[in-house]
Amino acid sequence: MTIAESTSLPAEVYAQLAGRIAGVVTTPADAGWDAARQAWNLSADQHPDAVVAPRNADDVRQAILFAAEHELRVVAQGTGHMAAPLGDLAGSLLIRTTALAGIDVDTEALTVRVGSGVIWADVTAALAEHGLMGLAGSAPDVGVAGYLLGGGLSWFARSLGLAASHVTEIEAVTGDGRILRATAETEGELFYALRGGGGNYAVVTAITMRVFAVRDAYAGMLLFPLERAAEVLTAWEQWSRDADESATTSLRLLRVPPMPELPEFLRGQRFVAIDGAIAVDQPAGSESDAERSAAAEATLSPLRDLGPIIDTFGLMPVGRLGEVHMDPPGPVPGAGDGANLAELPREAIELLVQLAGPDVESPLLAVEIRQLGGAVSVPAPGGGAVDSLHGRFLIYAVGIAPTPEAAAMVESAASAVLDATRPWQSGIDYINFRESSAAPEQLYPAATLARLRAAKAQYDPADRIRSAHPIQ
Ligand SMILES: Cc1cc2nc3c(=O)[nH]c(=O)nc-3n(C[C@H](O)[C@H](O)[C@H](O)COP(=O)(O)OP(=O)(O)OC[C@H]3O[C@@H](n4cnc5c(N)ncnc54)[C@H](O)[C@@H]3O)c2cc1C
CATH class of the missing domain: 3.30.465.10 (Uridine Diphospho-n-acetylenolpyruvylglucosamine Reductase; domain 3)
Structure with a gap:
């Protein structure tokens, strides 16, 4: 056992905690330690003092009181999608919430x-x-x-x-x-x-x-060759200015990895991908699907008119919306970071195309821009600390990072993208898209x-x- 893999407390102390809760305590001495400490983001190498998997609120309370007694910090984690900014978790009790189900x-x-x-x-x-x-x-x-x-x-x-x-x-x-x-x-x-x-x-x-x-939505993806990045980005940005609020979309400069499990038309290819969903009237009377889709089709038509090579938009049960963006189906090693953009003018588009367009090699899997505006840009009545998002867009740059060297390359490329867009950033970022440590003043x-x-x-x-x- 290396120093990093030992607890700061004797095993019998953790045995006392285990005796006080219905859930499970795992320490570095236990089989299953590596699985217990693993985050969804496989690049994160977490070494907490121990991992507690509570079964109920009282277990959580016992774990927090135990941490206080022993001067440990408490870190809660559901999946570990946002593990990167938490660091190595030294001196922390990791509360893994998986068993808080229902x-x-x-x-x-x-x-x-x-x-x-x-x-x-x-x-x-x-x-x-x-x-x-x-x-x-x-x-x-x-x-x-x-x-x-x-x-x-x-x-x-x-x-x-x-x-x-x-x-x-x-x-x-x-x-x-x-x-x-x-x-x-x-x-x-x-x-x-x-x-x-x-x-x-x-x-x-x-x-x-x-x-x-809501049972269904008009959703899917439009794919264009990456060579059309500047043209499609410009057209999408213009469309987004007065697109109907029923539509929420994303645009990515996408380099699909050559993974064998992907369909051949995607594997190892480079695209501009526009995807998302458009809300439709729900079935009420005798309206046909075509009638219900008409308004959504009209909203999408300026993008469709650009002539994508693949167009999967159509009526889709909302239970399948998780397929639209083709996010990884399970844990992956990744690195990335994001920011909110007030605007995306032509100069910014040119810089993005220089950094992630067709004429460069890039370690980034995607440079993504999510469309804001509409209800998400208006403070929700009675909303919480974040009741709306700042700016017209979110930008997020991400890459696969299976090794520290790969992570360094991706981080550097992601920083270059964010640095290039700094003049148009809104100054207040959205924490779910910030995967690096950020001063709180930059978040609120x-x-x-x-x-x-x-x-x-x-x-x-x-x-x-x-x-x-x-x-x-
Ligand atoms: C592929 C991918 C796609 C994404 N798409 C979107 C998207 O469409 N929209 C969007 O808004 N975000 C999106 N995100 C960002 C995502 O919402 C954040 O990463 C979010 O923090 C993940 O929550 P989690 O519980 O899965 O992760 P975790 O890493 O487990 O938790 C995230 C944060 O919440 C804290 N936390 C978790 N559980 C608890 C708890 N029970 N009590 C107290 N604190 C807790 C953790 O300490 C950590 O700070 C995406 C991320 C990825 C990787």
Whole structure:
């Protein structure tokens, strides 16, 4: 056992914790240690002091009290999609929330209560059985908790706003060990902070959110050769200026890796990919699918008229929206980072094409631009710390990073992309797309940050809990 793989506490101390909880404690001495400490992002090499997998809120409380007794930090992780900014977790107790399961759909109230260890794929499937939809992001295996703690940008963001603005109740154990229910009426500052302010104040055990009676959407992907990057980016940017709010799209300069499991038409190819979803009227009477799709087709037509080589847009059950963006189906080693853009003028487009277009070799899998505007750019009434996103676009640059050398190359290429767009960045970034450490002032306006810091002092005065984007 190397020094990095030993706990700071004797094994019998962790045995005492294990005796106090229904869940499981794993230390470096246990078989299964490597699986227990592994994050979804395989590039993250996490070495916490021990990993606790709680079964209920009281287990979480015991773990937090134990951490306080032994001067450890507490880090909660559902999947570890956002593991990169957390570092090696030395001196931390990692609370792996996977066993905090449960999905309870209330078809009358149109809400769903989910355990904080649940991933979106399972919620989406459970809701689809009732003809309902939650505001999932592009990747089905992202955790519901981490996503909502940051804000939650779904394919319906421009018509329905951020997913966090539809959260109605959060159950959590605070950094000072209190088991609380936070709503607009009760523990309002905790409720505010946990909707966009990250998991800095408490370990969330369950979340209740509104869901929507939506069965299908007009969704898919348009692929163009990467050689058309400048033309398609310019046209998409112009289209996005007054595109109907029913549409939420993404554009990527995409280099598909030569992975054998991918279909041949994608494998090793380079594209400009535009994908997303357009909300449609739900089946009510005798309207045909063609009639229901007509408005969405009209919205998409300026992009279709560009003549993609592949066009998969069509009516699709919302249970399949997780396929649209072709995010990796399971853990991968990756590195990336993002920022919010106020504008995407011609000069910025030219720089992006220089850095990731057809005439360069790039280690980046994708330079992605997500479309904002519409409801996601308007503060949601009664919303939390992040009730809207700044700017007209998000930019995110990402690459596969199986080795430290590859990670360094990807990070350098991603930094070059973000540096190039700096003149047009909005100054306040979205934490779910920031995968590097960022000063809190870069994530929240001053008034929001002051309120978050007050919540931190109120609920986690000893700074026990560390999340990917600390606010202290
Ligand atoms: C392929 C891919 C696609 C994505 N697509 C989108 C998208 O479409 N829209 C979007 O908004 N985002 C998207 N994201 C970003 C994603 O929402 C963030 O990475 C999010 O933080 C992941 O949450 P998680 O729970 O899966 O990850 P984790 O790494 O487990 O957690 C993320 C953060 O939340 C904290 N946390 C997790 N669980 C708890 C808890 N129970 N209590 C307290 N704190 C907790 C962690 O400490 C960490 O700081 C995407 C990311 C990837 C990798």
